[in-house]
Amino acid sequence: VQENFYTEATEAPETDLDISLRPPELTEFFGQEKVKERISLMIEAAQKRKDVLAHILLSGPPGLGKTTLAHIIASATGSKLHSTSGPQIEKA
Template identity: 55%
Template sequence: MGQTKVKDNLNIAIAAAKGRDEALDHVLLYGPPGLGKTTLAYIIAIEMGINIRATSGPAIERTGDLAAILTNLRSQDVLFIDEIHRLNRAVEEVLYPAMEDFALDIIIGKGPGAKSLRLKLPAFTLIGATTRFALLSPPLRNRFGAVYRLDFYDQTSIETILKRSARILQVKAEAGGLREIARRARGTPRVANR
């Protein structure tokens, strides 16, 4: 329910990637909190029939943390990074060759004697989610093949979501009550479902 344009575009991209038996292009989802960015990431993985590894920008403190995650991905897996705008720049730099070339550049040693080793990674899909699009550096932003903005839901969509939630929770809900909750939810399913 809701985000119809985003879902339609993602369905086309997913069908194309599955038809080619390739990883889906990297996806950036942005918009206000509570609109379904994380849910969409998991749905993408389910629709692709692949595994998802989820983390957040603040949790990846060092380049080694990201390297450990990347080297444990399997072919076509999804790596979901929530709050991707909070990655530190050194970690972000490691992502660039991983996203572009499916490679991890490792520096061994320091100074003039340092050597660079390139480790091949399996093709994977990075899905980044952010509420702060403007805080993403242009080099990172430009490496996403698909960028989608999630918008607030209309009242009818929120009512439908609430009906579904009530059914799942086996809670009796009156139409007038659902309508009032939807009206006050500020277009955000997370707020409506509290």
């Protein structure tokens, strides 16, 4: 019998305060200028086509603003964001 031992990383769910502190628009997001430029162009193009935004994959180490960018993109496109994390997916 093989046993797997690992420590499961857990993340606290976001609170309303966490979400309210996020910048609501790309113009208020600090840093990542090239990323912001590309995302802005994608959002603008989708809006002009009156189409949905293509899939976007945001990756990188913690603390770079991936979740914040996802909230901004969702807001700009009138979409609802369902956020998850790797440890939450592993549980399923």
